Amino acid sequence: MNTIIPVVLCGGSGTRLWPRSRKAKPKPFLPLVGDTTLFEATVLRCSREAGFGPPVVVTGALHLEHVEAQLPDPAASRVIVEPEGKNTAAAIALAALQLPSDAVMLVCPSDHHIGDVAAFQAAAQEAAKLAAKGWLVSFGIAATAPETGFGYLKRGAPIPESGGFAVAQFVEKPDLERALGFLADGSYAWNGGIFAFRAGTFLDELAAHRPALAAAVRDAVAHGQSEGTRFYPDAAAFARIEGESVDYAVMENTAHAAMVPAAMAWSDIGNWQALHEALDQDEDGNAVRGPAEIVGCTNVMVDTDGPHVSVIGASDLIVVVDKGDVLVCTTAGAQRVGKLAGAANQ
Amino acid sequence: MNTIIPVVLCGGSGTRLWPRSRKAKPKPFLPLVGDTTLFEATVLRCSREAGFGPPVVVTGALHLEHVEAQLPDPAASRVIVEPEGKNTAAAIALAALQLPSDAVMLVCPSDHHIGDVAAFQAAAQEAAKLAAKGWLVSFGIAATAPETGFGYLKRGAPIPESGGFAVAQFVEKPDLERALGFLADGSYAWNGGIFAFRAGTFLDELAAHRPALAAAVRDAVAHGQSEGTRFYPDAAAFARIEGESVDYAVMENTAHAAMVPAAMAWSDIGNWQALHEALDQDEDGNAVRGPAEIVGCTNVMVDTDGPHVSVIGASDLIVVVDKGDVLVCTTAGAQRVGKLAGAANQ
Numbered sequence: 001m002n003t004i005i006p007v008v009l010c011g012g013s014g015t016r017l018w019p020r021s022r023k024a025k026p027k028p029f030l031p032l033v034g035d036t037t038l039f040e041a042t043v044l045r046c047s048r049e050a051g052f053g054p055p056v057v058v059t060g061a062l063h064l065e066h067v068e069a070q071l072p073d074p075a076a077s078r079v080i081v082e083p084e085g086k087n088t089a090a091a092i093a094l095a096a097l098q099l100p101s102d103a104v105m106l107v108c109p110s111d112h113h114i115g116d117v118a119a120f121q122a123a124a125q126e127a128a129k130l131a132a133k134g135w136l137v138s139f140g141i142a143a144t145a146p147e148t149g150f151g152y153l154k155r156g157a158p159i160p161e162s163g164g165f166a167v168a169q170f171v172e173k174p175d176l177e178r179a180l181g182f183l184a185d186g187s188y189a190w191n192g193g194i195f196a197f198r199a200g201t202f203l204d205e206l207a208a209h210r211p212a213l214a215a216a217v218r219d220a221v222a223h224g225q226s227e228g229t230r231f232y233p234d235a236a237a238f239a240r241i242e243g244e245s246v247d248y249a250v251m252e253n254t255a256h257a258a259m260v261p262a263a264m265a266w267s268d269i270g271n272w273q274a275l276h277e278a279l280d281q282d283e284d285g286n287a288v289r290g291p292a293e294i295v296g297c298t299n300v301m302v303d304t305d306g307p308h309v310s311v312i313g314a315s316d317l318i319v320v321v322d323k324g325d326v327l328v329c330t331t332a333g334a335q336r337v338g339k340l341a342g343a344a345n346q
Numbered sequence: 347m348n349t350i351i352p353v354v355l356c357g358g359s360g361t362r363l364w365p366r367s368r369k370a371k372p373k374p375f376l377p378l379v380g381d382t383t384l385f386e387a388t389v390l391r392c393s394r395e396a397g398f399g400p401p402v403v404v405t406g407a408l409h410l411e412h413v414e415a416q417l418p419d420p421a422a423s424r425v426i427v428e429p430e431g432k433n434t435a436a437a438i439a440l441a442a443l444q445l446p447s448d449a450v451m452l453v454c455p456s457d458h459h460i461g462d463v464a465a466f467q468a469a470a471q472e473a474a475k476l477a478a479k480g481w482l483v484s485f486g487i488a489a490t491a492p493e494t495g496f497g498y499l500k501r502g503a504p505i506p507e508s509g510g511f512a513v514a515q516f517v518e519k520p521d522l523e524r525a526l527g528f529l530a531d532g533s534y535a536w537n538g539g540i541f542a543f544r545a546g547t548f549l550d551e552l553a554a555h556r557p558a559l560a561a562a563v564r565d566a567v568a569h570g571q572s573e574g575t576r577f578y579p580d581a582a583a584f585a586r587i588e589g590e591s592v593d594y595a596v597m598e599n600t601a602h603a604a605m606v607p608a609a610m611a612w613s614d615i616g617n618w619q620a621l622h623e624a625l626d627q628d629e630d631g632n633a634v635r636g637p638a639e640i641v642g643c644t645n646v647m648v649d650t651d652g653p654h655v656s657v658i659g660a661s662d663l664i665v666v667v668d669k670g671d672v673l674v675c676t677t678a679g680a681q682r683v684g685k686l687a688g689a690a691n692q
Contacts, residue, residue: 019656293687296679307653309672310365310686313679317660319672326655326667328674333642333659340656341639 002128006046007095010059016271018343019325028110029066039110050121058091083235087243093217101200115265123262126163127196135258137196140189142263146179151191167257209253272318273334276301352392353441356405362617364689365671374456375412385456396467404437429581433589439563447546461611469608472509473542483542486535486605492525497537513603555599618664619680622647
């Protein structure tokens with residue numbers, strides 16, 4: 001069993017989960033599914049028993065308090081405090097530079113839900129084996145719907161003596177017609193933003209394909225400061241970075257892209273409808289949290305932080321009450337929550 | 347022009363307008379349409395200029411405070427405080443016993459909305475003329491929909507030298523098929539619970555058809571007590587009354603039932619959907635009161651007493667926020683609001 005270092009990325013604002021998710025306490029730090037927060041669950045499923053070492057968390061100053069409060073073992077963890085958000089390539093590079101060059105890191109977004117933890121852990125071991133051999137590995141999440149909000153990975157040739165495959169193609173977010181084609185085809189998986197790399201391999205590839213970015217991150221680390229378990233990269237050096245996603249900067253350019261299939265009841269909880277689907281539901285598809293009365297409803301979700309909510313006769317509807325804001329949204333309208341004035345002006 | 351005494355009945359709980367309407371401050375006393383309450387508007391449209399005298403209000407102790415606070419001229423009004431609710435026949439008899447026998451009274455529910463006040467006043471004068479001649483007159487409200495929640499009046503022969511008609515038949519709440527037939531027929535009107543009587547005529551008819559009820563009300567008044575502008579009927583005598591509606595006790599039995607047609611933009615505001623229809627709406631049929639953001643909605647009503655409400659993508663939906671209770675209800679479900687546990691246990 002390979003020891004894997006979880007690299008947990010805490011960026012993103014989760015505005016489509018407004019009003020529950022707010023700038024001051026966004027999506028990763030909320031107990032959206034069950035009693036643990038998405039961040040806590042991310043760290044907990046990277047358990048020592050499953051072969052993981054202590055985590056490295058990359059976050060910003062705004063959320064440092066939540067990270068340290070929610071880490072199960074803060075003393076054993078490292079927290080990199082980004083001066084500003086510069087997208088995933090830089091965040092992963094910061095973590096890689098804190099690790100031995102042959103360490104295998106598993107990059108985990110902190111705001112996803114994974115229902116089947118055993119399947120995740122098995123896929124992580126599979127990915128780590130390939131990473132240890134120099135592959136840059138994406139989790140290819142089994143597509144269960146024609147999603148237009150995710151990128152896709154097209155499966156290539158099997159990699160011998162592994163459960164993985166070469167990546168034949170990275171595909172950007174498709175339109176619905178293409179997404180339906182991918183689903184029918186069967187050789188396309190969702191790119192869920194979970195990656196396994198050897199730290200040194202990742203840094204070499206980044207330097208090859210994005211030398212300026214790689215140099216700026218090295219500079220920010222070289223001039224950074226440690227403070228207990230925290231590490232603060234140098235702000236001036238970091239400010240020079242042109243933020244780019246790891247997909248664009250590295251994965252689409254490397255000759256060593258691999259994928260491991262993962263069917264693990266994954267959801268990015270990308271909006272209220274996605275959260276509704278991840279929750280336990282009654283026989284009519286309703287899911288309720290907080291004081292509520294539901295009469296003659298199907299596929300209704302209610303989440304209230306106190307005020308009593310009554311819903312009569314509705315279908316495919318989401319009702320959220322949080323700190324004096326009330327959101328009522330059709331499932332079809334869930335993507336538009338982030339564009340509300342309330343979400344923008346919180 | 348006949349002088350008409352408005353007799354304003356303040357009973358009823360308005361539970362189908364929960365959570366805005368509550369036991370302690372129900373429907374009549376709320377500014378549901380515009381800035382005046384339904385009770386205020388009821389009294390104000392019975393103006394001196396339109397031939398009305400000072401009102402007599404029949405209410406219960408629970409709502410006395412609201413009645414006296416909202417009466418435009420409390421010193422000139424009389425308020426009868428019922429020891430308990432005993433339905434409309436008894437309430438009207440209490441008022442009739444306070445009036446000269448030849449006074450013409452116009453019985454007005456206090457929780458209806460009338461959009462066309464001039465039409466109301468004209469119909470009231472028409473009804474008063476007939477009442478002065480000994481008719482017991484119902485307002486026959488022009489039916490504009492196949493309502494199954496109202497009783498109907500079938501128009502009979504015209505009454506000479508008047509705008510009124512004999513009533514051919516009182517019809518209880520019909521099923522939808524019959525209601526559609528009534529609407530197509532054209533000779534059926536809604537019974538809106540607005541009546542004109544000469545006080546003495548009403549009491550004579552009540553004594554003829556419900557002698558026990560009439561005697562008990564007389565007894566309650568004989569042993570009652572005045573206190574300023576208030577009158578308190580005797581509770582023990584009043585308790586013996588078997589409550590009955592004026593329709594059952596008198597109108598369906600009298601040989602002198604008449605009706606005057608009234609097309610006056612009337613609504614009983616019987617539920618949230620009815621209120622929505624009575625409100626000003628934007629071009630998509632949405633009506634908003636309080637802080638709210640409406641995106642991609644049609645025929646949505648929002649009424650909030652403070653918390654900000656955002657609605658996305660909904661059609662035919664009602665959202666009400668009042669004192670920490672949130673109601674979300676389809677228009678089709680509006681009739682069921684009164685049966686909610688929240689409405690029952692307020």
